[in-house]
Amino acid sequence: MDLESLRREYLRGGLSRDELAEDPFEQFSAWMQQAIELEIADPTAMTVATVSKDGQPSQRIVLLKHFDERGFVFYTNYGSRKADELNANSKISLHFPWHTADRQVKVCGEAVKVSAAESFKYFTSRPTGSQIAAIASQQSRVLTSRTLLLNQFESLKQKFHNGEIPFPDFWGGYRVEPKEVEFWQGGEDRLHDRFRYLRSGDASWSIDRLAP
């Protein structure tokens, strides 16, 4: 397979310092809005990287469900591999691969669990099937057959068909509090634009252009 000849130019235009917001959340908000308008598939899908106790990185996609000046929030199973790794090492990195916009955003920071009240609020907003699936699946554990999962799903569906689905204590959100956020815009001849925001105080950020 000839992969070496697969290439394209990034011609959507550059990014300059004077068009950047002073705060990365504001900048992220503008880019997320544009990603949605461009109809990028799953604009909120982000790769989440964690590192195990022995230094082995691991990644997976999750969906961003909320962001504000406190950080970026996603929801998952607190017994999953990612959660185990975050228990031992809360350092985390997020990555948004917005190919259609010739853009990527990288976030590095620390993950903290959101409050149970915040998780509960989001959990109850999900469709019933998703709520039941969250309870039925022991995420990241070995599953000997798909039938076992389907049986578990069906029996929980029967059990809760008339009432409220209980909020599981093993499921909830993480908020990623960023220390660093990088915005990357592809450029012609691989002369891309990169700007990195570094948290320099409690609420202030320094911005540097990085070589592509």
Ligand SMILES: Cc1cc2nc3c(=O)[nH]c(=O)nc-3n(C[C@H](O)[C@H](O)[C@H](O)COP(=O)(O)O)c2cc1C
């Ligand atoms: C588009 C997409 C969205 C996903 N969204 C989530 C999510 O929001 N939360 C989640 O726990 N897993 C989500 N997953 C599944 C994860 O990629 C992953 O398989 C799962 O969280 C287990 O990861 P772990 O074993 O590394 O903990 C998503 C997968 C894809 C492809």
